Amino acid sequence: xxxxxxxxxxxxxxxxxxxxxxxxxxxxxxxxxxxxxxxxxxxxxxxxxxxxxxxxxxxxxxxxxxxxxxxxxxxxxxxxxxxxxxxxxxxxxxxxxxxxxxxxxxxxxxxxxxxxxxxxxxxxxxxxxxxxxxxxxxxxxxxxxxxxxxxxxxxxxxxxxxxxxxxxxxxxxxxxxxxxxxxxxxxxxxxxxxxxxxxxxxxxxxxxxxxxxxxxxxxxxxxxxx
Amino acid sequence: xxxxxxxxxxxxxxxxxxxxxxxxxxxxxxxxxxxxxxxxxxxxxxxxxxxxxxxxxxxxxxxxxxxxxxxxxxxxxxxxxxxxxxxxxxxxxxxxxxxxxxxxxxxxxxxxxxxxxxxxxxxxxxxxxxxxxxxxxxxxxxxxxxxxxxxxxxxxxxxxxxxxxxxxxxxxxxxxxxxxxxxxxxxxxxxxxxxxxxxxxxxxxxxxxxxxxxxxxxxxxxxxxx
DNA sequence: GACTGTTTTAAACAAATGTTTTAAATATGT
DNA sequence: ACATATTTAAAACATTTGTTTAAAACAGTC
Numbered sequence: 001x002x003x004x005x006x007x008x009x010x011x012x013x014x015x016x017x018x019x020x021x022x023x024x025x026x027x028x029x030x031x032x033x034x035x036x037x038x039x040x041x042x043x044x045x046x047x048x049x050x051x052x053x054x055x056x057x058x059x060x061x062x063x064x065x066x067x068x069x070x071x072x073x074x075x076x077x078x079x080x081x082x083x084x085x086x087x088x089x090x091x092x093x094x095x096x097x098x099x100x101x102x103x104x105x106x107x108x109x110x111x112x113x114x115x116x117x118x119x120x121x122x123x124x125x126x127x128x129x130x131x132x133x134x135x136x137x138x139x140x141x142x143x144x145x146x147x148x149x150x151x152x153x154x155x156x157x158x159x160x161x162x163x164x165x166x167x168x169x170x171x172x173x174x175x176x177x178x179x180x181x182x183x184x185x186x187x188x189x190x191x192x193x194x195x196x197x198x199x200x201x202x203x204x205x206x207x208x209x210x211x212x213x214x215x216x217x218x219x220x221x222x223x224x225x226x
Numbered sequence: 227x228x229x230x231x232x233x234x235x236x237x238x239x240x241x242x243x244x245x246x247x248x249x250x251x252x253x254x255x256x257x258x259x260x261x262x263x264x265x266x267x268x269x270x271x272x273x274x275x276x277x278x279x280x281x282x283x284x285x286x287x288x289x290x291x292x293x294x295x296x297x298x299x300x301x302x303x304x305x306x307x308x309x310x311x312x313x314x315x316x317x318x319x320x321x322x323x324x325x326x327x328x329x330x331x332x333x334x335x336x337x338x339x340x341x342x343x344x345x346x347x348x349x350x351x352x353x354x355x356x357x358x359x360x361x362x363x364x365x366x367x368x369x370x371x372x373x374x375x376x377x378x379x380x381x382x383x384x385x386x387x388x389x390x391x392x393x394x395x396x397x398x399x400x401x402x403x404x405x406x407x408x409x410x411x412x413x414x415x416x417x418x419x420x421x422x423x424x425x426x427x428x429x430x431x432x433x434x435x436x437x438x439x440x441x442x443x444x445x446x447x448x449x450x451x452x
Numbered sequence: 453g454a455c456t457g458t459t460t461t462a463a464a465c466a467a468a469t470g471t472t473t474t475a476a477a478t479a480t481g482t
Numbered sequence: 483a484c485a486t487a488t489t490t491a492a493a494a495c496a497t498t499t500g501t502t503t504a505a506a507a508c509a510g511t512c
Contacts, residue, residue: 011459027345030255033500043461048501050459118344118398119253128405136406157407158422162392164399169391172344172398179354180362181383196384203433204426211425237490259470269491274471276489 012050014040017106019061024108028058028121055122062123065109066131085145086202092139093167093201094194100171101190114171136160143205150209159205166197238276240266243332245287250334254284254347281348288349291335292357311371312428318365319393319427320420326397327416340397362386369431376435385431392423 009017018040022031033054037044051057083091099110116127143159144151170177170185170193177184235243244266248257259280263270277283309317325336342353369385370377396403396411396419403410 046460054500117402120401124401124405128402132402133406159426161395161403162423162426165392165395166388168399169387169394172394173390175346175350176343176354176358177387179350180359197388199434199437200385200388200430204430206433207429208425272490280470
């Protein structure tokens with residue numbers, strides 16, 4: 001019964017918590033077992049005792065966090081399938097950005113996935129299957145509905161990429177953004193960014209849909225030189 | 227006079243070449259001096275002799291590459307200021323994607339900068355000043371022109387972020403993209419992606435500009451919550 | 453209270469990695 | 483040809499980092 005709250009959790013849980021924070025900040029390779037065990041107020045050997053090795057700890061962190069990640073920020077943010085596609089897009093983007101930018105505690109769920117995307121480890125396949133794939137599928141449904149039947153699957157995928165890219169940008173490039181425009185990622189950022197990305201993407205999709213419609217009616221597009 | 231072409235370059239240059247490739251693939255921290263000197267067919271100590279330490283080598287690689295990066299793919303791709311803004315946007319995106327996705331040799335210029343953006347080292351400030359900053363400024367001019375005077379600076383910045391984000395996405399997320407859609411980043415990708423991102427962004431900007439114009443004329447926008 | 457299985461701890465270990473040392477090889481200048 | 487400076491090479495070194503070991507501390511059971 002020490003004065004520290006952390007001591008109320010057993011070693012295994014403290015390790016999971018500390019490892020999540022450290023892995024999300026440094027990535028799998030750069031994170032050290034010493035920093036993790038120090039932050040968890042545990043012995044270095046405790047990691048190997050409870051999780052076998054460093055990679056086992058990482059897998060456990062992923063499994064433990066990925067489940068609760070979508071629990072705190074469900075991809076639809078309680079905006080059901082019956083809502084208009086635009087509202088669902090707004091909810092998707094807000095949820096995605098929240099998971100990436102939220103600095104609350106524990107907030108490393110989305111950051112871990114973003115790190116896996118940029119610096120894959122052996123766990124990438126599992127994450128694609130359980131998190132990234134469903135996320136893409138969900139967004140694809142929304143985009144397909146927004147483009148009506150005016151677009152082929154390739155265009156839909158491209159638009160999904162454009163939306164994901166805009167969101168991930170604010171995570172991957174956050175250091176540069178903060179240097180260039182210090183107040184950009186401050187308070188209220190998630191709301192502002194969500195509004196912008198939604199409006200930007202809605203305009204783009206409407207534009208593409210309009211173009212596709214014109215093409216359907218035989219009015220040739222002006223192809224930019226390849 | 228050995229049979230290998232590499233032997234025609236002196237050790238210092240072979241080290242720069244090899245280090246560029248390894249740093250671009252693994253990042254500063256994960257790259258090892260042993261892999262670099264092995265690939266350069268040089269002794270391990272040669273790095274310290276010629277560049278002081280690993281960080282000195284990294285700085286030299288950046289300095290050596292950043293100059294020639296914009297030489298092979300100038301940001302305007304010879305599309306002068308007199309061209310229409312849309313053409314210049316297309317050229318900017320194609321140039322940017324080329325530097326990120328080109329697998330030619332040596333093609334690590336853009337990749338190094340992208341790695342610095344996602345995993346900054348002590349050299350970030352210098353890179354922002356010499357490369358990233360001017361790049362943003364260049365794109366900002368184009369976007370400002372595209373939005374006419376219908377938009378404030380904040381909206382322009384946001385659109386610049388959206389465009390940069392779409393481009394960087396295909397670099398940072400290339401492993402996931404290849405897993406999900408194996409043929410997406412194959413041959414002709416740069417051309418296809420450029421066309422999509424240009425059209426997507428042009429539609430978005432036109433949409434935003436139209437909205438802003440409506441607001442100017444007193445027709446209230448429908449603000450999404452928060 | 454002794455026994456047994458579990459958990460924690462400190463120390464040692466082994467592998468990886470950046471750096472330094474010292475000598476040999478090579479080039480340069482006179 | 484000799485002397486000097488520069489470059490290369492092999493080995494050793496120091497540090498970091500993941501892992502293992504062996505003993506101590508703890509918890510539960512009879």
